Amino acid sequence: MTFEEQNYSQCFAAEEKQAHDSQAFQFESNKHLDATAEELIRSTSHIKRFVERWQADPNFQEQMALNPSKTVSHYGLNIDPEEIEPLWDRGDGEKLDEAASVSESVKRWEEALKFDPVQSVKAVMTIVKDPRYHAWRERQIARTASQFLPSFQGQIAHAPVCFELSKGCSGGCWFCGISAPRLDDIFYYTPENAKLWRNVLEVMKEMLGPVAGAGFCYWATDPMDNPDYEKYCSDFHDILGIFPQTTTALPLRNVERTRSFLKLSQEKGCLLNRFSIISLKMLDQVHEAFSADELAFVKLVLQNKESKIPKANAGRARKRQQGKDENGLPEQGTIACVTGFLFNMVERSVKLISPCNADERWPLGYIVYDEGTFSNADDLKVLLERMISNQMPLSIQPSDVIRFRRDLQYESLPDGFRLSTRIKKFNFRNDLYFKELGEVIQQGDKTVEALVSLFESFGVSSARTFDTLNLMFERGILDNEPEPKSMK
Ligand code: SF4
Incomplete structure (x- = not known):
């Protein structure tokens, strides 16, 4: 008798590339770099900026084809266009990601790209305290391995926990893969809330162990909507030992605040954060407001329509395109990257979730296995223990x-x-x-x-x-x- 699993890997080269290119699927977190790697990334910050502009802006590509030197100068890029020629297409069929490494600059850029923060999250995730959570998470990963293309699956951190520090989001993005509602309420850092927050983090640390530090503090929320976000992140670092990674679509709301936040984040060891770029105008403004060096460790997630990066087929993007024969969306449909606990601190609620392809049953691209509310840390412990014992058996049960x-x-x-x-x-x-x-x-x-x-x-x-x-x-x-x- 035999049991075997087979991948259809050979069928999906093109789709895998699409999934790989879609930065919206990525999750990143702390990574402590050595000085050489840090210097490498800093030294390629203008190439990074060039690549962002290239990927986001077809007009820039046209200008480069006509007059490279004038174009890089106009955009304030401190690079020699000849030296990075393999990174741009002059219309002779060469593509950015197929470029041969010829110059030192290009080689350094390719080295810098090897920095993969997802792997550091996965490394943290090997130290799971509760065997029931560990086995449940492994089963969810096994499930998604037959639902997502391998490269897409590889980008999902299956993080253990995330916290919404607001109710809703002011971003209002038409494509929001988790259909964030409008901003309605904020979890301010009052003495009472601060105490609850620290207690919740302690509970997560007690129940999950060090892996709780692989969590982050946003979901269907934007971090910058909460004026006290920095305080929450500092507590997170204080209790769980890791400064959480941040993705925001609102880096321009208060540039000085964002700048200070990036500084704080780097000081605490979180070297990689992300800005979602919603429009070309926003890209112009971000490049204007922040120097290339300041954004060396900030990944720009190019969501502007000109970038042609496909939106995940989930949430609002899926709803908007439903009923159209060719909806232009990839079949893979989720931006969810948590296999664990989704908190909303305003509501004091917790959901046990895991990613899936969005469908009629799970339009937001994640399964909700369980949910409940709590009012204090003791309540929360009881609630989490109930979820773990009900949802995470170590083996099948006779009554299943x-x-x-x-x-x-x-x-x-x-x-x-x-x-x-x-x-x-x-x-x-x-x-x-x-x-x-x-x-x-x-x-x-x-x-x-x-x-x-x-x-x-x-x-x-x-x-x-x-x-x-x-x-x-x-x-x-x-x-x-x-x-x-x-x-x-
Ligand atoms: S994509 Fe992000 S910023 Fe935009 S509405 Fe959704 S949660 Fe808010």
């Missing part, structure tokens, strides 16, 4: 109804069965036991207990059936979505 995930295509084979998505297939073959088991699970109406007993009557030991079901459980094949609320 066993079904395959609804996105898996079931296929009966002469010697077993196959489950497929367009990314991956799972083969259970070379044993008629698999064939029978697949048929029964596909019916989707039996508990573990009933299924084990049925197979015992066929002469299959309960241990064997349990083992097979647990294998499916660990590989994220079995349906564990919560029932829709209306069905409860």
Whole structure:
């Protein structure tokens, strides 16, 4: 008897590139660089600025083709266009990301690009304190591995926790992948709120251990909407040992505040933050307001329409495009990067979430497994413990109804069965036991207990059936979505 997993990797080169290019999918956090790496990144800040302008602005590309020296001078770029020629297209078919490394500048730039903060988050995530959370997160990652293209999957940090410090967002972006509502309320740093905040962080540290530091303090909110955001981040650093990464679409609201924040962030060891660039005008203003050196460690996420970076097919972008045959959005639909706890500190609420492709059931691109509210740290501990014990068993339970995930295509084979998505297939073959088991699970109406007993009557030991079901459980094949609320 055999079980194997296969990727359809060869089919997806073009789509993988698209997902890889879509910086909206990325999550970044602390990374302590050595002096050489820091110097490397700083020394390429004008190349970084050139690349941002190139990717965001077709007009700039045209100007470069006509008069490179005049163009770089006009945009205040301290670079020699000849030296970085492989990074730009003069119309002879060369593309930016296919450029050959020829000059020292280009080589340094390519070295700087290897700095990958997602890996540092993943490294932190290996030290998970609670084995139930650890196993649950691994199962969610196993599930998403057959739902997202490998390169896309690789960009999702599956961070353990995030905190909304406002209710809603003033950004109002038409494409918001998590459909942030309008800004409605703010979690101000009052003595009472500060105490609650620090207590909540202590609870997360106690329950999750060091991995709680891989969290961050925004979701369907913009950090700069909260005038006390810096204080919350400083507490986060104080208690969890990491200064959280920040993404904001509002860096221009108060340039001096943003500048001070970047300084604080760097002083505390968080070297990489992100600005979402909503329009070309905003890019002009950001490049005007901040020097290339100041933005050496700030990734610009180019969301302006000219940049042609596809929006995630989730939230408002998905809703706006629904019903159109060719909606121009990639099939991969989420910007969610948390497999863990989503807090809203205004509401004092927590949701247990994990990314998925947005659909009718989960239009925001994440599954909500559980949710609840708390009023203080003691309440919160009880709530989290309930979520962990209800949602994160270490193995299948006798009363579980066993079904395959609804996105898996079931296929009966002469010697077993196959489950497929367009990314991956799972083969259970070379044993008629698999064939029978697949048929029964596909019916989707039996508990573990009933299924084990049925197979015992066929002469299959309960241990064997349990083992097979647990294998499916660990590989994220079995349906564990919560029932829709209306069905409860
Ligand atoms: S994309 Fe970000 S800034 Fe824009 S509305 Fe959504 S949460 Fe706010």
